[in-house]
Amino acid sequence: MTASLTLDVSGLTCEAGGRTLLRDVALTARAGESLAVTGPSGSGKSTLLAVLAGLRPPRSGTVRVCGTDTATLRPAKAAAWRLRTIGFVYQFGELLPELSAIENAALPLLIGGTGRAQAYGTAGRLLDELGVGKVADSPADVLSGGERQRVAVARALSTRPPLIVADEPTGALDEQATDDVCELLFSLPERYGTTVLTVTHNPLVAVHADRRLHLRDGRLEELTEARAEAEAPDAARSEVSEPASAEAEA
Ligand SMILES: Nc1ncnc2c1ncn2[C@@H]1O[C@H](COP(=O)(O)OP(=O)(O)OP(=O)(O)O)[C@@H](O)[C@H]1O
Numbered sequence: 001m002t003a004s005l006t007l008d009v010s011g012l013t014c015e016a017g018g019r020t021l022l023r024d025v026a027l028t029a030r031a032g033e034s035l036a037v038t039g040p041s042g043s044g045k046s047t048l049l050a051v052l053a054g055l056r057p058p059r060s061g062t063v064r065v066c067g068t069d070t071a072t073l074r075p076a077k078a079a080a081w082r083l084r085t086i087g088f089v090y091q092f093g094e095l096l097p098e099l100s101a102i103e104n105a106a107l108p109l110l111i112g113g114t115g116r117a118q119a120y121g122t123a124g125r126l127l128d129e130l131g132v133g134k135v136a137d138s139p140a141d142v143l144s145g146g147e148r149q150r151v152a153v154a155r156a157l158s159t160r161p162p163l164i165v166a167d168e169p170t171g172a173l174d175e176q177a178t179d180d181v182c183e184l185l186f187s188l189p190e191r192y193g194t195t196v197l198t199v200t201h202n203p204l205v206a207v208h209a210d211r212r213l214h215l216r217d218g219r220l221e222e223l224t225e226a227r228a229e230a231e232a233p234d235a236a237r238s239e240v241s242e243p244a245s246a247e248a249e250a
């Protein structure tokens, strides 16, 4: 156990519907690292995120997030802990449609008791920084998919949590918006010092992460470069071709 780790998971086992979804899973992540978990549909990726966030109890094992053992969280304190520790980004943005972009982004701060002026100030700055300042006052339900995800990232960042978890954050986007959101998501460790853990079906998304893991038959395995290339040769090629094309443009 190391308190300075953002994530420190060991011996994690979880069952659902009579099936073992996670089998003796171990995982650590440091501050400022990005991780991508791939795996077949139904393999337990969303379940893994729910267990890591303390939203679902494991059958056995230990989950520590920033040194806190999630099993020790009392229900009354768990929500406040989660609010300041983990930011969530989901597939469709999951914004409240009747609220504006800035109201959505400010919501976690308002819920956490931050005053209105400060909450809206922080939310507005984040929307600017993430390239969606111009839609700050637009209702969430008129935003494009890509804009929605940027606002969702701003909302996730608003409390400055050390960990951002994203569940299929590009699953509802076209190729261009996927690239944009990917670039944004994987820039967060450097820009904000957060650890980013995303689960995705898309190897072209996973390839941007510092570390790639694969969940299959309950086992979470770290992919080496060679394994990642074998799993998704096109994605691995696009990764190595990026610097070359940037050089060609220069
Ligand atoms: N509370 C539950 N009760 C029964 N079965 C459950 C429960 N929660 C999840 N499952 C089952 O566990 C399996 C894993 O679900 P999960 O949503 O974690 O998969 P996933 O890898 O995120 O899939 P996808 O890629 O399609 O989102 C599924 O077969 C699902 O039906």
Ligand SMILES: [Mg+2]
Pocket (backbone or CB within 6 Å): 045, 046, 047, 167
């Ligand atoms: Mg899922």
